[in-house]
Amino acid sequence: MAQGLVRSLIAAVAAALALVATPVAHAQIVFKSPKWGDLSPQEKQVLAPLAPDWDKLDGARKEKWRGVAQRYPGMHPDEQQRIQQQMRTWSQLTPEQRAVARQQYKSLKSLPPDKKEEVRQKWEEYQSLPPERKRELASKPARPMAPMRAPAPVPPGPAGVPAR
Numbered sequence: 407m408a409q410g411l412v413r414s415l416i417a418a419v420a421a422a423l424a425l426v427a428t429p430v431a432h433a434q435i436v437f438k439s440p441k442w443g444d445l446s447p448q449e450k451q452v453l454a455p456l457a458p459d460w461d462k463l464d465g466a467r468k469e470k471w472r473g474v475a476q477r478y479p480g481m482h483p484d485e486q487q488r489i490q491q492q493m494r495t496w497s498q499l500t501p502e503q504r505a506v507a508r509q510q511y512k513s514l515k516s517l518p519p520d521k522k523e524e525v526r527q528k529w530e531e532y533q534s535l536p537p538e539r540k541r542e543l544a545s546k547p548a549r550p551m552a553p554m555r556a557p558a559p560v561p562p563g564p565a566g567v568p569a570r
């Protein structure tokens with residue numbers, strides 16, 4: 407009888423250890439995903455351009471936008487206007503256009519600092535163009551971004567160690 411109890415205890419401890427030893431990599435962060443009706447009046451006012459798509463957004467994006475809404479009152483009026491324009495523009499994009507925009511953002515974010523500066527300068531040049539030139543450029547098909555290349559491998563130096 408005592409042996410059966412000991413075996414059961416060992417089995418229970420082994421099972422508990424197996425649960426504790428389970429890799430955390432399988433865990434997912436789950437965000438509470440509020441519906442549009444759950445938002446405060448202030449959040450609804452700030453996030454109004456996103457209202458038609460709100461319930462289609464995933465929890466992480468909703469939390470991001472709620473954070474923007476919470477910081478909004480403390481923003482400079484120019485920044486508030488910029489945020490509102492960005493939300494209006496985003497809400498008018500198709501899902502495919504949004505996917506392309508996200509991919510371009512990721513590509514830009516991973517650029518080295520000198521390339522980021524080059525892109526920033528080109529953007530500023532574009533921003534300074536007259537509206538009719540911007541419309542002309544916008545009517546042309548977009549060129550795909552050049553694929554990013556990996557740096558050339560460093561040839562080995564003496565003793566097979568890569569030279570620096």
